[in-house]
Amino acid sequence: MSEAYFRVESGALGSEENFLSLDDILMSHEKLPVRTEISMPRLGAFFLDRSGGAETDNAIPEGTKLELPLWLAKGLFDNKRRILSVELPKIYQEGWRTVFSADANVVDLHKMGPHFYGFGSQLLHFDSPENADISHSLLQTFVGRFRRIMDSSQNAYNEDTSALVARLDEMERGLFQTGQKGLNDFQCWEKGQASQLTASNLVQNYAKRKFTDMED
C-alpha cells in the first residue's frame, strides 16, 4: 500500500497550506493566543466564562484574550486588525529564539508543539514586526538539527528508532522516514531483492487474517 498510495503533501512550509493535505489540517488545528479588538455578539455560548451574559446579547466583549485554532485566527484576521490581534506563542518569541540559537539540538521539538516549522511558517501571515527574526530563527534551528537527523536516519537499519524520533517535530519525522526508506531500499537492492517478484505485504496479511477468521 505504501508504494501505490501518494498522499497529499503539506504545503505549510511554503506560502499557503494545501487545502486537501491532512497534515496541514492537523497543523492548523493548533491554538494560538489572540485578543479581540471588537465585541462579537452571540458567540458567548462558545466561551461561557468570557461572555458578557444575556443582557449584552451573549457577546464576547472587546479586549478578551482567547486561544483560537490557527484556521479560525487566519479567517478572522485582516491587515487592519478590525476583529482580532494576534500574539506570538511563547516558543516563537525572543526568549526561546535565543535558546534555539544557542543549541538547537537539545530542544524537544515534539513537546513544543508537534508542528513547529509548519505552524511557525504560517504564523508569518500575521504580519508581526518580529517576522524577520522568526523566519531566521526557524531556518537556523532546522540547519542546526538537520545533520543529526540525516546521520541517524541513514545509519539506523533494522532497529527500534523510537528514541531517535522522540524529540523531532512532524516535519523532521517525515524527513527521517524518507531517509529510512532510502536506506531500506538500498539494502534491498544490495541483496538482490529488487528484481524479484514478491507478493505485496497487504495481500499477505489479508490472507493470514482470512485464515484466522475461518478457524473461529
Next chain:
Amino acid sequence: MKALYEQNQSDVNEAKSSGRGDLIPTIKFRHCSLLRNRRCAVAYLYDRLLRIRALRWEYGSVLPSALRFHMSAEEMDWFNRYKKSLATYMRSLGGDEGFSCSSCSHHIGYETSKKPIYRSAVSKRLRRI
C-alpha cells in the same frame, strides 16, 4: 452545519435590514467554521479515494469482499471507472495484446477468489516482455 448556516443567514438578514453592522464578526466566525468543516470532509473523502486507487495497484482488478463492504456505492463506481480507464490505457500501449504494467516491479497481487485466469494472463504477458 445546517444550524451554523441558518444562524448566519438570519444574522445577515438582520444586519442588512436593521443596520446592525456589529454582527459582521459573528457572521465571519460562523462562516470560517463552515469552511473548515467542508475542508475536513473533502480532504477525508479525497484521501479515501487515493487509498482506493492504491488498492487497484495492490490487489488487482477484483477486490476482496471484505474491502468492498467498506466502500460506498460512489466509491465502487469510481473504482470501476478507474479500472476501465487503466485497462484501456494498458491495452493501447503495446502492439496487439497490449502491455500489462504493475506499479513497482517487485510487487504483484495474488488473486484471492478462485479465478486462475487473471493471474496466468498477467504472468503470460510478463513473460513475453
